[in-house]
Amino acid sequence: MKRLYYLTDKIEFAEHISQELTNNGIDAHHIHVLSKNEAGVVTHHLHGPNLFERNDFLRRALIGMVTGLIVAIVSMFIAKYLLGYSFTGLAQFALLLLIMLFGTWLGGFIGFATENKHLNRFHDEIEKGRHLIMIDVKANEERLVHKIVEHLNEADFSGEDKHVLI
Known part of the structure; x- marks a missing residue:
């Protein structure tokens, strides 16, 4: 699996992207949103990263x-x-x-006590109030995800990690 990272300015955009991806066959459990506003993540029915995804x-x-x-x-x-x-x-x-x-x-x-090394590069953006959308995809889903998110124009592609275990 591969993990794709997108940054967005509004939690509503993260919710909309998550709904569109789910409607197009991406498993909702493969979409996580990391935000300084953890209550907003729950309120908007989004999945936050688990403890092992947050720390190292x-x-x-x-x-x-x-x-x-x-x-x-x-x-x-x-x-x-x-x-x-x-x-x-x-x-x-x-x-x-x-x-x-x-x-x-x-x-x-x-x-x-240490932030996950994969998420450390997004630390400053999250502290500024942006929201990180993490999408775990199989090779055959990657193009679809990029196409959907680019079409919505609500988030910026911010990188990827290969061989995601968790």
Whole structure:
């Protein structure tokens, strides 16, 4: 899937675009609106992004897991070859798992406090009161979405991301 981003000045435009896309076969659950006016998103029957789309939890948790794995391996190397300690296989596995889980937890904790890296580029526009429409499309729907939104002339195309997982 691919995610298309459009910015619009009025929440009513976002609602109109969402209705037109839904009427033309785009699943309403693939259309999300990020706005400073969260009450307006609900009032206009729009879907806001979920928690994982708003913050960088998954990406940071993965980075924390890999960092924890590297720290655990380096720690065991230092303990064995520089300090002379020896570990059994089970102790090595437990230490590796413990440090890796701690890294994952810490990375996820940081990720909850961090804005999603894909949405960070729109931060200033959203703070100014604009509304970001995010549309997840399959390859065969992309041209239709562009055509509909361009025809309505209520939003500006602002970019895309390929391989959207969430």
